[in-house]
Amino acid sequence: MSALNTDLYQLTMAAGYFAAGKTKDVATFELSVRRLPEQRNFLVAAGLQQAVEYLFDLKFRKDEVDYLRSLPHFENAPAEFFDFLMDLRFTGDLFAVPEGTPIFGNEPICIVRAPLLEAQLVETYLLSTFAFQTMIASKAARCVLAAKGRPIVEFGSRRAHSPGAGVLAGRAAYVAGCAGTSNTEAGMRFEIPVFGTAAHSWTMAFPSEEEAFRALKRLLGESTVFLLDTYDTIEAARLAIQLGPPLWGVRLDSGDLAALSREVRRMLDEAGLREAKIFATNDLNEHRVAELIRCPSCFDAFGVGTALATSSDAPTLSAVYKMVELKRGGETQYTAKFSDEKSTLPGAKQIYRYPDHDVVALYSECNADFQGEPLIRPVISQGEMVTPLPSLEKTQAHAVSSIAALPRELHSLDEAPAYPVEISPRLLEMAQELRDKHQLVRSE
Amino acid sequence: MSALNTDLYQLTMAAGYFAAGKTKDVATFELSVRRLPEQRNFLVAAGLQQAVEYLFDLKFRKDEVDYLRSLPHFENAPAEFFDFLMDLRFTGDLFAVPEGTPIFGNEPICIVRAPLLEAQLVETYLLSTFAFQTMIASKAARCVLAAKGRPIVEFGSRRAHSPGAGVLAGRAAYVAGCAGTSNTEAGMRFEIPVFGTAAHSWTMAFPSEEEAFRALKRLLGESTVFLLDTYDTIEAARLAIQLGPPLWGVRLDSGDLAALSREVRRMLDEAGLREAKIFATNDLNEHRVAELIRCPSCFDAFGVGTALATSSDAPTLSAVYKMVELKRGGETQYTAKFSDEKSTLPGAKQIYRYPDHDVVALYSECNADFQGEPLIRPVISQGEMVTPLPSLEKTQAHAVSSIAALPRELHSLDEAPAYPVEISPRLLEMAQELRDKHQLVRSE
Numbered sequence: 039m040s041a042l043n044t045d046l047y048q049l050t051m052a053a054g055y056f057a058a059g060k061t062k063d064v065a066t067f068e069l070s071v072r073r074l075p076e077q078r079n080f081l082v083a084a085g086l087q088q089a090v091e092y093l094f095d096l097k098f099r100k101d102e103v104d105y106l107r108s109l110p111h112f113e114n115a116p117a118e119f120f121d122f123l124m125d126l127r128f129t130g131d132l133f134a135v136p137e138g139t140p141i142f143g144n145e146p147i148c149i150v151r152a153p154l155l156e157a158q159l160v161e162t163y164l165l166s167t168f169a170f171q172t173m174i175a176s177k178a179a180r181c182v183l184a185a186k187g188r189p190i191v192e193f194g195s196r197r198a199h200s201p202g203a204g205v206l207a208g209r210a211a212y213v214a215g216c217a218g219t220s221n222t223e224a225g226m227r228f229e230i231p232v233f234g235t236a237a238h239s240w241t242m243a244f245p246s247e248e249e250a251f252r253a254l255k256r257l258l259g260e261s262t263v264f265l266l267d268t269y270d271t272i273e274a275a276r277l278a279i280q281l282g283p284p285l286w287g288v289r290l291d292s293g294d295l296a297a298l299s300r301e302v303r304r305m306l307d308e309a310g311l312r313e314a315k316i317f318a319t320n321d322l323n324e325h326r327v328a329e330l331i332r333c334p335s336c337f338d339a340f341g342v343g344t345a346l347a348t349s350s351d352a353p354t355l356s357a358v359y360k361m362v363e364l365k366r367g368g369e370t371q372y373t374a375k376f377s378d379e380k381s382t383l384p385g386a387k388q389i390y391r392y393p394d395h396d397v398v399a400l401y402s403e404c405n406a407d408f409q410g411e412p413l414i415r416p417v418i419s420q421g422e423m424v425t426p427l428p429s430l431e432k433t434q435a436h437a438v439s440s441i442a443a444l445p446r447e448l449h450s451l452d453e454a455p456a457y458p459v460e461i462s463p464r465l466l467e468m469a470q471e472l473r474d475k476h477q478l479v480r481s482e
Numbered sequence: 483m484s485a486l487n488t489d490l491y492q493l494t495m496a497a498g499y500f501a502a503g504k505t506k507d508v509a510t511f512e513l514s515v516r517r518l519p520e521q522r523n524f525l526v527a528a529g530l531q532q533a534v535e536y537l538f539d540l541k542f543r544k545d546e547v548d549y550l551r552s553l554p555h556f557e558n559a560p561a562e563f564f565d566f567l568m569d570l571r572f573t574g575d576l577f578a579v580p581e582g583t584p585i586f587g588n589e590p591i592c593i594v595r596a597p598l599l600e601a602q603l604v605e606t607y608l609l610s611t612f613a614f615q616t617m618i619a620s621k622a623a624r625c626v627l628a629a630k631g632r633p634i635v636e637f638g639s640r641r642a643h644s645p646g647a648g649v650l651a652g653r654a655a656y657v658a659g660c661a662g663t664s665n666t667e668a669g670m671r672f673e674i675p676v677f678g679t680a681a682h683s684w685t686m687a688f689p690s691e692e693e694a695f696r697a698l699k700r701l702l703g704e705s706t707v708f709l710l711d712t713y714d715t716i717e718a719a720r721l722a723i724q725l726g727p728p729l730w731g732v733r734l735d736s737g738d739l740a741a742l743s744r745e746v747r748r749m750l751d752e753a754g755l756r757e758a759k760i761f762a763t764n765d766l767n768e769h770r771v772a773e774l775i776r777c778p779s780c781f782d783a784f785g786v787g788t789a790l791a792t793s794s795d796a797p798t799l800s801a802v803y804k805m806v807e808l809k810r811g812g813e814t815q816y817t818a819k820f821s822d823e824k825s826t827l828p829g830a831k832q833i834y835r836y837p838d839h840d841v842v843a844l845y846s847e848c849n850a851d852f853q854g855e856p857l858i859r860p861v862i863s864q865g866e867m868v869t870p871l872p873s874l875e876k877t878q879a880h881a882v883s884s885i886a887a888l889p890r891e892l893h894s895l896d897e898a899p900a901y902p903v904e905i906s907p908r909l910l911e912m913a914q915e916l917r918d919k920h921q922l923v924r925s926e
Contacts, residue, residue, distance in 0.1 A: 042667040043645050045637070047678030049666060054680070054701045060687065067683075092645075105670045111679075114701050154687060162665075165640035166648055173643075193489070196609035197798050199617075199643035200650050201487050201536075204610055207643075221606075222493060223486040226549045234490030235555075236498070239511075239805040242817045243504065243598060257498045257558050268819065269920065344798050353797035354641050354788050361683040373686045375712065476713065 039091075041098045041126075042105070044162040049106060052155045053115040056122060064130075065154040066363035066386045067161065068146040069168055075352035079448040080140040080457065082179050082437055083147050084210045085171030086417065087137065087427055092163050093128040093418060100124065130156055132418035133401075135389065136428070138175070138213050138437030139413055140444055142459050145389050145398060146414060147172065147357075154364070161359045169357035170203065174210035177324075177349040179441055181342050182215035183449050184324040186331060189217035189339040191233045193319060194347025207347040212430060215438045216346075217339070228430055233341075235261065235289075241268040251281055260284035263317060266302070267292045275302045279309040287315030287338065295320060296333035303336035317341065323351070324451055362386055374472055383461070383469050389413040394445055399462035483535075485542045485570075486549070488606040493550060496599045497559040500566060508574075509598040510807035510830045511605065513612055517587040519796035523892040524584040524901065526623050526881055527591050528654045529615030530861065531581065531871055536607050537572040537862060544568065574600055576862035577845075579833065580872070582619070582657050582881030583857055584888055586903050589833050589842060590858060591616065591801075598808070605803045613801035614647065618654035621768075621793040623885055625786050626659035627893050628768040630775060633661035633783040635677045637763060638791025651791040656874060659882045660790075661783070672874055677785075679705065679733075685712040695725055704728035707761060710746070711736045719746045723753040731759030731782065739764060740777035747780035761785065767795070768895055806830055818916055827905070827913050833857040838889055843906035 042049075055061065071081060103120050106112050112119075130152020135141060147168050150157045181190045192211035195204030208219030209228045218231030225232035236254055244250035247269060255262045262285050266274035271293060278288055288306075290298050299316050306314045315338035318330060323345035330337055344350060360382045364371045372384035386401040390410030397410060405412055416424045428436070447454040486493075499505065515525060547564050550556050556563075574596020579585060591612050594601045625634045636655035639648030652663030653672045662675030669676035680698050688694035691713060699706045706729050710718035715737055722732055732750075734742050743760050750758045759782035762774060767789035774781055788794060804826045808815045816828035830845040834854030841854060849856055860868045872880070891898040 039645070040667045040670075042670055043639075043649060044666055045639055045664040045678050046666045046669070046676045047664065047680055050678060050702065051680050051684050054684065054697055055687065057701055058688075058697045063687065065683075065687065102670065106666075109676065111676075111702060111705055114703055158681075158683060162640045162648070163645045166642050166645045169641060170644045170647075195487075195489055196606045196803075197613060197801070198610050199647040199792070199797075200614045201483070201607045201610045202646035203614075203644040204606070205487060220489040220491065222488055222490045222550075223484045225490070225553075226484075226486055226546065232490045232553065232555075234492075234494060236491055236495050237602075238819055239509075239602060240495050240498065242805050242819070243499065243507065243509065243808060244502075253498055253502045257501055258494065258555060259558055261555055348643070348798050350798050353643075354792050354794050357641070359640075361686050364687060375682055375686070 039095055040102065041096055042102050044159060046111065048159045048161055050111050051158055052123075053112055053119050055155050055158070056119045057116055060154055061122070063154040064151065064365040065157045065361055066149060066151045067157050067359050068362050068387065069148045069150070069164055069357065069359045070144055070146045071169070071172070072356035072358055073143040075355070076453060077352045078176055079450065079454045080142060080176070080179075080441070080444060081172050081355070082175035082214045082441070083135045083139045083141050083168070083172055084137050084175035084213045085168040086134050086148070088167045088171070088206070089148065089164055090132070090417065090423070090427065092167065093132060093160065096126070096128045096160065098123045098126060126156070127421065128156055128160065129153065129421040130418070131416065131420065133414050134417050135413045136415065136433070136436060138433045138440060140440055141389070142396060142457050145396065145459060146387050149386050149401070149414065151386070165357050165359050169355045171206055171210040171213070173349045173352070173355050174207045174347065175214040175437070177346055177352070178211040178214035178216050179437070180324040180451060181327060181340075181346060183441075184328040184331070184451060185340055188337065190327070191339065191341045192216050192219040192221070192346055193341040194343035194345075195221045197344040198347040204347060209430070211346055213433055213437055215434060215441070220341075230430065235263040236265055238265060238268045241265065247274060248277055251277055255281060255285070261286050263287055263289050265289045265291060271298055272301065275305050279305060279311060283311065285311070285314050287317060289317040289319060291319045296330055296335035299335040299337050315339065319343070321345070328451060372468060372472055374469060383465060384472050385465065385468055387414075387465070395458035395460060397460045397462055398465065400465050400468065403462060403464055483539055484546065485540055486546050488603060490555065492603045492605055494555050495602055497556055497563050499599050499602070500563045501560050504598055505566070506810075507598040508595065508809040509601045509805055510593060510595045511601050511803050512590040512806050512831065513592045513594070513608055513801065513803045514588055514590050515613070515616070516800035516802055519799070520897060521796045522620055523894065523898045524586060524620070524623075524885075524888060525616050525799070526619035526658045526885070527579045527583045527585050527612070527616055528581050528619035528657045529612040530578050530592070532611045532615070532650070533592065533608050534576070534861065534867070534871065536611065537576060537604065540570070540572045540604065542567045542570060570600070571865065572600055572604065573597065573865040574862070575860065575864065577858050578861050579857045580859065580877070580880060582877045582884060584884055585833070586840060586901050589840065589903060590831050593830050593845070593858065595830070609801050609803050613799045615650055615654040615657070617793045617796070617799050618651045618791065619658040619881070621790055621796070622655040622658035622660050623881070624768040624895060625771060625784075625790060627885075628772040628775070628895060629784055632781065634771070635783065635785045636660050636663040636665070636790055637785040638787035638789070639665045641788040642791040648791060653874070655790055657877055657881055659878060659885070664785075674874065679707040680709055682709060682712045685709065691718060692721055695721055699725060699729070705730050707731055707733050709733045709735060715742050716745065719749050723749060723755060727755065729755065729758050731761060733761040733763060735763045740774055740779035743779040743781050759783065763787070765789070772895060816912060816916055818913060827909060828916050829909065829912055831858075831909070839902035839904060841904045841906055842909065844909050844912065847906060847908055
């Protein structure tokens, strides 16, 4: 990761803040998703681990600073600014909802409180990190719900938005309850179970399907999964049966999947291979998975690729990172944006979760005034970890139980009535005060 | 980049090929997009540079091989396989259309000819590299066409599918004719012009908009762009005029952009600031850009973010990587897949481009038999570069002129009649022969 992986304006603003003597100002920014995509009844927060790693690794290399110096935008920047950049580390605070927590529109996923320059600089990286993994985890949660207990494996690396995104998609899918991923780097880096056996090209690389299947069986033993549709699915099923156990099962990747699964199931059962499983792939998504289960079909597990690794029906989240407080010279000012479509609420916030609704309040309001569970926790304090992040396995368990605890209508794949997110009276009041004050200033 | 950034089945197949003594078999794979998304009349090939870098860097680390050894899938793999992996490098050939070339469905973007194991292993990374950048370049080309000569800047890093994808999106957008990117890492790594000045938070970080604007002007001089909509666009325009030159211009990011641009233009002109430009942002895409130009409005340049960096209206391409030839023991076999929805044509191919159509032929057919320009060129031969890749600037020039040379109806933002891609008689014949032979084998 490079400290230059940010929008240029974060760096020009940094130079400007430095020049304006604002290195001691402390800003608070909130990262949230403005509104849920129509196709999502809830989001699942993810990406915190990569955000934390980024904040700890943040450091400019000399060649990066030299590059900036060469740009016309920095012609008037003070020479000391470049030394300042060389020494820059993240020294602020990070608050966040734990990964795997369901969240809703306008609820902060994380809060950054840091010297203005630092807090501003990290915006772009934090946005793409949280928004991408949250988007994938949210899609994965729907696939997992659709499969009603059958495992979903994330298979989408090849269609992810770049090879690096594929690795992170595997992670985010696992956070939300997928059984694992086909991405081997994700498996190693994040200790996620990995899945995969052979492609059509395997079958084509041998003089006959039989030789291909025999070679696979020798290698994989009881992990063997025969891919049946390279030439003719039913003939390949016969061959699989003839070769017999050990065998995990078979995979269907084209044709009328439900009908083929019933036929192949019947053939396997008749041959006494009741333990052999049937795995479905082929451009699946949560709706196809639900449909295949309803059909009925005989699938034991599903591989979901493109639709999951790209969240193809909702491939963006309206994630924003907005300044909510600014402390200069000991005085805290609450900030907000009042333009028509994009207004924001001032002040750092806390989310309180009740069984059937959330309340968003000021972080400074007293916890004891709320019965709900506060979701936002301190993660980094003055550049130091507060508590280590949980293992990914624990995060997944947290996600699965938190999703299960949501009102049942949100589990539907169809659009459910919006989950109620209330704003605390104190927060509403402060927003109004600020708006009045701002209008006062403008009318002067 | 990690050699493990691939689907697990590529590695299990590698172990299987090794165990089956297939290390000398040489396979040819083709990477293509099955069909264009409805919203695209052509694609723009991109990603070759990253593909080449990957192939040259491909190398397993010891901890990566140890990880594989620890997986149940490799329990039966021969011990020598792991030594083989440690020594593995890409020793094959790569053929590809130059980056920036418009291409269509089922036309190979690249061809890999290499020992079967190597050719198979690289599938996942090559697919996500080519498919992602091609997808973004194709979207960018539409934005550039819509802007009718006005510059488009790629601003979407924050919404890209992970921070790494943002850097590559900046590159791909530039390939297809964008003026530059806001991503500073992309600027440094790929020598792309970078753009950006200040956000709303900049204005909010100062006691007044005037102080914020003054500080920006001190820093940026004639690169200054005032963002007008933090509080009130027209008042901010008055302030910008009052502060006067030097000034690049102003940016509008919310409200009725066209109406505001006309009003702001009138104000700037009346104040004698005819040189000051107006820049539009706010969830733009090619359609919004076209609409703003038609309106009419007074925009001189556009920043396109989310829609461009995620290709949000068509966020996936049906990219596939299929074995088309296999050479074992000196004998070349042509391979294809015959299942209903996903059939492929055998043999390595060449694309010949004519003014109004393409012909896809076998690579082995004689160039002299075709008048059209052959698009696929050798890039890597036996693990060595054939010729260096062109600079990104030259690639952009190639893209712009090649897109301009396409039949005019393809330049429409609406769906145009499909561009004709013919298959050579020899290729059709070979596909039929292979299909007959396969059915013969099956009916035996």
